[in-house]
Amino acid sequence: MSWDGLIEGLRSFVVWVMDVSSVPIIIYFLLINTSLLVLIGLAYLEFRAQQRRRATALTWQGAGLAPGVSLLVPAYNEEAGIVTAVKSFLTLRYPRHEVVVVDDGSSDQTFARLEEAFDLVQVPRELPHEVPVRARVLGIWVPRDGRTRLVVVRKENSGRSEAINVAINAASEPLVAMIDGDSILEPDGLLHVTRPFADDPTRMVATGGAIRPVNGSRVVSGRIVRVEMPQTWIPRIQLVEYLRAFLLGRTGWSRLGGLILISGAFGLFRRDVVVEVGGLDPDSIGEDFELVMRIHKRMRDEGRDYKVEFVPEPVSWTEVPVTATVLRNQRRRWHRGLWETLWAYRGMLFRPKYGRIGFLALPYYWLFELIAPLLEFFGILIVPLALLLGVVNVPFAILFLVLAYGYAVLVTLSAMVVDEWAFHKHDRWRAIWQTIAASVLENIGYRQATVWWRLEGWWSSLRGKKHVWGVMTRTGFDEDPA
Amino acid sequence: MVGAALLVGATVVILGACLLLVILVVAVRARRHSRNQRDEMLLSPLRPPLITVASGEDDDGAATEELTWATGVSRTVLDRNIVEMLTKIRGVPADQLVRVLEVHGAVDAAVADLTSRSTVRRARAAQLLGLAKAEHTVPLLVTALGDEAMEVRNSAAYALGPIGDPVAAGPVLAAIGAPERGLPAATAAEALQSMGVGISEVLRDGMGDPNPRTRMVAAHLSGERSFTRGLPELRRLLDDDPDVTVRETSATAIGRLGRGEDVDILVRHTVDSEPLALRRACVIALGELGDPAAVPALATLLADADPRLAELAASALLTMGPDGSSALLGHEDDAAVRSARLMASLQRASA
Numbered sequence: 100m101s102w103d104g105l106i107e108g109l110r111s112f113v114v115w116v117m118d119v120s121s122v123p124i125i126i127y128f129l130l131i132n133t134s135l136l137v138l139i140g141l142a143y144l145e146f147r148a149q150q151r152r153r154a155t156a157l158t159w160q161g162a163g164l165a166p167g168v169s170l171l172v173p174a175y176n177e178e179a180g181i182v183t184a185v186k187s188f189l190t191l192r193y194p195r196h197e198v199v200v201v202d203d204g205s206s207d208q209t210f211a212r213l214e215e216a217f218d219l220v221q222v223p224r225e226l227p228h229e230v231p232v233r234a235r236v237l238g239i240w241v242p243r244d245g246r247t248r249l250v251v252v253r254k255e256n257s258g259r260s261e262a263i264n265v266a267i268n269a270a271s272e273p274l275v276a277m278i279d280g281d282s283i284l285e286p287d288g289l290l291h292v293t294r295p296f297a298d299d300p301t302r303m304v305a306t307g308g309a310i311r312p313v314n315g316s317r318v319v320s321g322r323i324v325r326v327e328m329p330q331t332w333i334p335r336i337q338l339v340e341y342l343r344a345f346l347l348g349r350t351g352w353s354r355l356g357g358l359i360l361i362s363g364a365f366g367l368f369r370r371d372v373v374v375e376v377g378g379l380d381p382d383s384i385g386e387d388f389e390l391v392m393r394i395h396k397r398m399r400d401e402g403r404d405y406k407v408e409f410v411p412e413p414v415s416w417t418e419v420p421v422t423a424t425v426l427r428n429q430r431r432r433w434h435r436g437l438w439e440t441l442w443a444y445r446g447m448l449f450r451p452k453y454g455r456i457g458f459l460a461l462p463y464y465w466l467f468e469l470i471a472p473l474l475e476f477f478g479i480l481i482v483p484l485a486l487l488l489g490v491v492n493v494p495f496a497i498l499f500l501v502l503a504y505g506y507a508v509l510v511t512l513s514a515m516v517v518d519e520w521a522f523h524k525h526d527r528w529r530a531i532w533q534t535i536a537a538s539v540l541e542n543i544g545y546r547q548a549t550v551w552w553r554l555e556g557w558w559s560s561l562r563g564k565k566h567v568w569g570v571m572t573r574t575g576f577d578e579d580p581a
Numbered sequence: 582m583v584g585a586a587l588l589v590g591a592t593v594v595i596l597g598a599c600l601l602l603v604i605l606v607v608a609v610r611a612r613r614h615s616r617n618q619r620d621e622m623l624l625s626p627l628r629p630p631l632i633t634v635a636s637g638e639d640d641d642g643a644a645t646e647e648l649t650w651a652t653g654v655s656r657t658v659l660d661r662n663i664v665e666m667l668t669k670i671r672g673v674p675a676d677q678l679v680r681v682l683e684v685h686g687a688v689d690a691a692v693a694d695l696t697s698r699s700t701v702r703r704a705r706a707a708q709l710l711g712l713a714k715a716e717h718t719v720p721l722l723v724t725a726l727g728d729e730a731m732e733v734r735n736s737a738a739y740a741l742g743p744i745g746d747p748v749a750a751g752p753v754l755a756a757i758g759a760p761e762r763g764l765p766a767a768t769a770a771e772a773l774q775s776m777g778v779g780i781s782e783v784l785r786d787g788m789g790d791p792n793p794r795t796r797m798v799a800a801h802l803s804g805e806r807s808f809t810r811g812l813p814e815l816r817r818l819l820d821d822d823p824d825v826t827v828r829e830t831s832a833t834a835i836g837r838l839g840r841g842e843d844v845d846i847l848v849r850h851t852v853d854s855e856p857l858a859l860r861r862a863c864v865i866a867l868g869e870l871g872d873p874a875a876v877p878a879l880a881t882l883l884a885d886a887d888p889r890l891a892e893l894a895a896s897a898l899l900t901m902g903p904d905g906s907s908a909l910l911g912h913e914d915d916a917a918v919r920s921a922r923l924m925a926s927l928q929r930a931s932a
Contacts, residue, residue: 151700151704154705155700155705155708155735157735163771163805164770164801165767223916224888225916225917226888226889227887227889244927245927245930245932246928246931273858294767297765297767297770298765299766299794300766300794300797300826301794301826371825371857371858495588498585498588498592499588501592501596502588502592505592505596506595509595509599509602512599512602512603513602515602516606516609523613535603535606
């Protein structure tokens with residue numbers, strides 16, 4: 100076949116593919132954008148209500164019905180920051196909370212640092228086995244002063260989920276909050292996320308708080324003293340993603356009664372409910388998502404009256420990846436976790452007893468979270484090819500791209516308005532311009548790369564490849580001496 | 582052609598909307614900055630007398646008097662700051678600041694604002710009336726408990742707390758379970774906490790309410806306030822309430838105010854057919870009760886399959902004097918007993 104013939108064949112193929120796919124893709128495009136508009140609308144309604152609440156906010160110091168909270172902190176090789184983190188957790192404004200640190204077989208000085216800082220003494224305690232755990236517990240320590248509400252458990256290394264399950268067994272309060280050791284909590288964060296439990300103590304089973312990237316901010320003794328923008332574009336763009344996910348997505352879903360995802364960096368649960376469903380699944384990649392799905396399933400299977408709510412106030416700050424390598428690993432893991440959990444709970448789809456979860460939230464996650472990168476990848480392949488072969492009108496294609504990415508920017512800007520209106524965490528004007536720039540730049544390269552990484556994660560799961568946890572290289576905070 | 586025109590139109594709309602949102606972000610920030618600056622400028626001359634009053638140093642009333650002279654927007658900004666301060670201060674300084682509000686007409690204005698169309702105005706008005714302890718407005722605030730907006734109901738309940746009139750206890754408790762217009766349990770509990778002993782009957786009735794949140798608040802407060810009149814209802818809730826959270830709350834309350842005869846009922850719910858959280862709550866309550874009659878049951882629990890329950894039982898026994906200590910004989914090597922002893926000794930050493 101001659102070169103011209105080959106090109107002609109390819110051109111015919113591309114034309115055929117575009118003919119066949121154009122209508123479904125336009126329908127998909129309309130559906131995804133309409134769903135985003137609906138979520139923006141719901142988030143707007145929720146924020147209007149939140150704004151009214153904030154304008155009439157009453158000081159609540161957690162008196163009366165505030166349930167006790169156990170902060171569960173899994174730690175693996177965190178010698179650099181663990182003492183500061185635990186001290187900051189212990190001094191949060193809350194009337195009754197304890198910190199349970201599980202040293203997951205660290206090979207560094209994590210335990211030694213804690214032992215020295217808090218003068219730990221070993222307790223001959225046996226932990227309950229309410230949540231099954233495979234790894235061996237090596238011992239339990241408490242501070243010698245008898246007052247500081249800290250429990251340190253050492254165990255053989257077996258991963259974050261198992262470490263949290265051990266912490267659940269060691270926890271003594273009715274609510275458990277799962278926190279990463281490198282997260283920074285707002286001083287009033289616990290008061291915000293426990294409030295729904297105090298307001299509706301018999302129905303509330305889980306709440307999630309908003310997470311923000313801490314990169315670039317000034318941190319002193321485990322507290323943020325000045326919120327700043329990250330210094331490079333990769334974390335800046337993630338800040339934009341976090342704004343969108345938390346201020347539009349989860350707020351909208353919470354308003355709709357269909358919240359199925361609570362971030363692993365900060366989630367608060369009723370301990371008895373987590374125990375009842377068996378704790379975190381140590382074999383799951385998306386263990387946080389999986390846990391929330393399991394809770395929904397159990398509650399609805401048993402016809403129980405329950406609530407899962409999202410609290411839009413910023414509660415926790417976390418360090419996000421600064422390099423493409425770490426980001427790639429994270430996105431692969433997230434998408435793999437999404438796929439495996441959605442697949443595991445496919446039986447809940449369109450079943451009346453699962454209500455909005457089965458009819459709205461899960462179909463949305465299948466269509467617009469799981470499949471979206473596949474279709475976007477298809478677009479990334481076919482559009483340049485079609486342009487190259489001259490089978491599409493160039494101005495038409497450019498307009499379509501501008502429309503598609505312009506819509507993405509619009510969604511981000513909506514989240515920005517909400518953030519500025521309700522929380523205004525960034526003082527500097529420069530932060531506004533940088534966030535706007537990040538929302539545009541996100542569509543040039545970053546978005547396409549994450550599409551590919553998400554597909555990689557999905558593909559590796561379909562091929563049954565064992566997931567290898569990457570190392571999240573922390574650059575640490577710009578800690579000033581206290 | 583139609584497709585292209587549509588695409589151009591949609592793109593223009595989207596880009597226009599983006600531009601509008603950018604302008605909106607900037608406008609929101611600029612407005613906030615200018616408002617903060619204006620408030621700061623208006624408040625700065627009034628800040629010294631305000632601090633004098635708030636810190637309790639206005640012995641001759643001169644600073645209070647000076648604050649009453651504020652007019653116009655300054656007065657509005659000052660009143661807003663006073664309301665905020667009243668959430669934190671008590672006693673004479675609070676009374677002086679309330680007087681400033683009264684002279685400014687803020688209390689009368691708040692009464693009028695209770696029927697405003699604005700949710701925020703109604704809610705703030707209710708809060709101001711509570712902080713100003715405007716007792717004559719209790720009937721109005723009770724009516725506001727049924728307001729269509731949750732913020733107003735919440736603020737009205739909050740306001741009834743500082744006023745502390747027990748007449749409002751029944752409506753506050755009933756508002757928790759009001760269909761479609763319920764009151765958050767935490768606010769109701771805080772308001773009821775501030776009311777006098779006259780609410781014990783109301784709490785007793787509340788424990789028979791069909792709504793589990795109402796029963797829980799009533800049970801919790803009966804324990805907190807040591808209202809022994811509610812004991813029969815607490816026992817009934819512990820025995821057969823369909824909601825396990827209500828049962829746990831009742832067990833805790835019985836531990837605080839129960840009597841010797843309550844040992845049996847608490848022991849009955851430590852059996853392993855009961856939910857674990859309830860069993861633990863009952864063991865803790867037995868320890869709180871401190872009645873030696875519980876010793877045999879607690880001693881049996883030292884061998885329970887749940888290590889935490891066993892340790893809680895050991896800790897409870899350690900607080901029961903010689904009877905409790907003798908029940909631990911023969912269990913010295915049990916992890917639960919060793920752990921409980923160590924924790925008790927650490928706590929003793931730090932006391």
